[in-house]
């Protein structure tokens with residue numbers, strides 16, 4: 001647990017340490033012989049590179065960074081409050097229609113507004129991409145902007161300070177000694193090195209001054225943490241944009257196609273749900289089999305915490321229940337054959353209800369069956385009611401007996417049978433690996449930043465000038481000949497105070513030891 | 522098993538008693554006329570008189586070398602009891618958590634009771650570390666009451682052991698996830714306590730209160746523990762969600778609350794490092810951060826979501 005105190009340019013300036021701004025300002029002054037120092041006269045003389053510099057300055061502005069982070073926070077809020085759908089659903093006009101029809105029940109007149117702003121698919125919407133990209137650029141610019149300084153502090157630290165620095169430094173210390181300057185500096189160096197400081201000599205005050213710092217390299221931690229966040233943002237965008245997520249209702253004993261050009265089929269060999277005596281769920285498990293053609297490529301018992309993984313796809317146990325096997329044909333061609341999960345119950349509990357979007361149309365089909373053990377619903381046992389909707393409008397409704405097709409909205413609907421299904425969520429997420437890489441880097445970068453605080457201090461040995469009028473005093477009241485002075489620009493905080501105290505006390509001990517050894521007794 | 526659990530609950534009662542005792546001792550020490558009980562400045566060095574401003578620190582060695590090497594003066598008198606009681610309270614809670622873990626066979630994450638107790642464990646642990654490192658007992662005035670209230674809350678909840686619902690049957694990841702949450706939240710409580718004392722400092726007319734800036738420093742240091750721990754907690758949560766639900770981030774309300782908490786502590790650190798925020802403004806951010814922690818923690822009472830198993 002250590003602190004990273006910011007180098008305060010304004011504080012340092014009056015303490016005799018040149019600020020980084022001052023250094024930067026010097027670097028920026030370019031004098032060209034014969035050029036008019038008054039600057040460009042016409043608009044045409046502004047170099048193209050100025051545009052890039054302007055963009056760069058824009059992105060490393062902390063205000064811009066803050067606004068972008070706030071914008072991200074707003075998106076986070078939207079993402080958790082507004083019902084979200086996938087980019088794939090949004091891209092398909094028919095599916096989008098039926099999604100919006102359902103959304104309207106919740107958001108009413110706001111639905112078109114939310115839709116137009118892209119808030120139903122917030123994390124795949126163009127404004128979000130813009131915000132994320134700008135945030136990534138902002139972090140990149142902020143980090144880039146700091147790299148030269150971090151490099152400098154490690155490789156070319158500011159070794160020299162003016163003597164008056166030691167009168168004004170935020171944190172100061174001093175150790176009196178009679179040792180000669182060389183011995184005093186050697187002792188100081190030894191103590192500082194024992195405290196894991198890197199000690200450099202100040203060539204502008206040879207034999208008189210030292211510079212010392214600790215963990216000057218740890219700025220790399222900040223760089224890693226910030227760059228890792230860009231990786232995390234990218235991972236999130238990749239997941240939202242290219243990830244596949246599909247809920248499959250696999251009839252127990254039945255098979256569904258995995259799709260997505262995999263040529264795979266998924267079979268649920270069995271499903272069981274067990275409960276405790278109090279009726280709390282104890283375990284859900286599906287025995288799943290993945291096949292390519294006739295060849296079984298994977299088979300596993302799938303529980304909530306142990307998904308089946310194959311070929312970049314994962315199959316998770318999410319739900320289970322009763323489904324209706326439904327077949328739909330158009331002109332004799334089968335267009336839909338799936339187990340439709342009956343996820344809802346009618347208000348009186350007498351009916352079980354499911355829904356699906358009819359492929360290739362803007363129609364939504366609601367399937368209603370009698371709930372198990374109930375005979376008082378709108379649908380007789382052994383039959384299914386098909387209700388066909390276009391948006392809010394009910395186009396048609398037909399009751400179909402098991403196994404017999406009924407015609408409606410130009411299609412033939414058949415209710416095959418009722419059976420149990422297991423709800424499997426299929427995922428393929430190319431962003432995942434980046435998310436873990438980014439997270440690991442974030443944690444590593446942060447740990448470096450917070451565990452290896454950058455510290456530095458300056459040391460100067462000063463000879464105390466004897467007042468001319470007094471006689472030199474012998475004995476314990478003798479004034480020490482010299483003062484070893486310490487100065488640091490860090491603010492006085494407890495942890496730094498303790499470090500300085502330790503150094504000062506250790507140095508005093510060290511000098512006392514030297515004294516004891518050196519003095520013939 | 523249930524008799525053992527009932528007996529174990531006495532550990533919580535004991536812990537509460539010791540927390541209150543420690544708090545009382547500390548109140549007496551801090552308001553005492555006798556002497557500066559809280560060892561503030563090290564005895565190895567003197568802090569020069571006539572310090573120009575509170576922002577400046579001047580150190581020089583103590584003339585008497587024999588008095589050195591004793592920064593942590595041995596605890597004596599009431600201070601010994603105060604620290605002892607706090608330590609016993611910590612040990613009681615730790616024993617309770619370990620006992621429960623050994624009985625249930627999983628980490629303390631199956632219900633709100635277990636998590637409340639773990640929260641207390643984190644707070645007491647973080648408090649003891651800071652008291653030891655900084656030699657500051659005034660912090661207890663703000664931190665121990667939080668622990669006491671949470672203990673009372675934990676004791677009011679159903680402590681029964683239920684089998685884990687399927688989503689929670691992932692022992693290692695969840696124990697780690699909750700473990701880091703405990704560290705993060707414990708440090709957050711300490712940094713909130715320090716921030717509160719920083720803000721109240723001018724109003725508190727207590728004899729043995731350390732310098733105001735010390736609380737600013739403690740608040741910052743605790744936050745530099747909270748932030749990485751929160752990060753690890755969130756990442757582990759994401760790893761778990763990825764196996765259990767097939768996605769690492771789902772904008773579940775509890776996840777979002779954790780993210781907001783993380784953003785607040787991130788804002789605090791950034792404001793401090795890049796804007797030089799210190800003192801009042803940053804103390805307020807720490808209070809807001811801890812409110813977010815509490816919100817994320819109690820969140821499942823306000824909103825449903827996948828985390829609402831408790």
Ligand code: HEM
Nearest residue numbers: 004061062065066138139142222225229446449790794795
């Ligand atoms: C949300 C993603 C970000 C994370 C996780 C993050 C993390 C951090 C951390 C851990 C520190 C070190 C704090 C300390 O030393 O006490 C830091 C410092 C800093 N951050 Fe960020 N940051 C993020 C975004 C940004 C952005 C967008 C900007 C620029 C607009 C920025 C600019 C800075 C600067 C200039 C520092 C000071 C570095 C130093 O003094 O060492 N950060 N950041």
